[in-house]
Amino acid sequence: MERTLSIIKPDAVAKGVIGKILDRFESNGLRIAATKKLQLSRADAEAFYAVHAERPFFNDLVDFMISGPVVVSVLEGENAMQKNRDLMGATNPKEAEAGTIRADFAENIDANAVHGSDSVENAANEIAFFFAEREIS
Numbered sequence: 001m002e003r004t005l006s007i008i009k010p011d012a013v014a015k016g017v018i019g020k021i022l023d024r025f026e027s028n029g030l031r032i033a034a035t036k037k038l039q040l041s042r043a044d045a046e047a048f049y050a051v052h053a054e055r056p057f058f059n060d061l062v063d064f065m066i067s068g069p070v071v072v073s074v075l076e077g078e079n080a081m082q083k084n085r086d087l088m089g090a091t092n093p094k095e096a097e098a099g100t101i102r103a104d105f106a107e108n109i110d111a112n113a114v115h116g117s118d119s120v121e122n123a124a125n126e127i128a129f130f131f132a133e134r135e136i137s
């Protein structure tokens, strides 16, 4: 069964919609194989988003990701990576389809409620970044 990594970002945690977002996953065939709430350090966020290090929005992205606690989860199911991306909607919530997580819970392109791995290969690396294998079941 395919696995992907989800992060409920600080804006959505602060809004109190952790449960509503996790329900979207479970209601759409994605099993929660692992989950935890944590505060990222600056070093954590810089390492996690290292692929974006040269992008103009990198510093704002890191500042935002450490602005409060996040909830990281391993989602498991058929086509889990793409299914999660479909449930999330477009990066910019103004462009996100109605009924997607970002359309319903995100403020703007920076505070956009959720992260999801964008390939199965990246998913494996992102899962290993946050979870030991014994924490996933």
Ligand code: RTP
Binding pocket: 052, 057, 061, 090, 091, 109, 110, 111, 112, 114, 115, 116, 117, 118
């Ligand atoms: P994510 O990685 O968080 O799941 O989002 P994504 O794949 O939809 O978007 P990505 O291109 O990977 O960008 C990562 C995060 O950086 C912020 N961003 N800001 N101001 C901008 O033009 C801009 N572009 C991206 C977003 O918060 C995005 O989720």
Ligand code: MG
Binding pocket: 116, 118
């Ligand atoms: Mg991305």
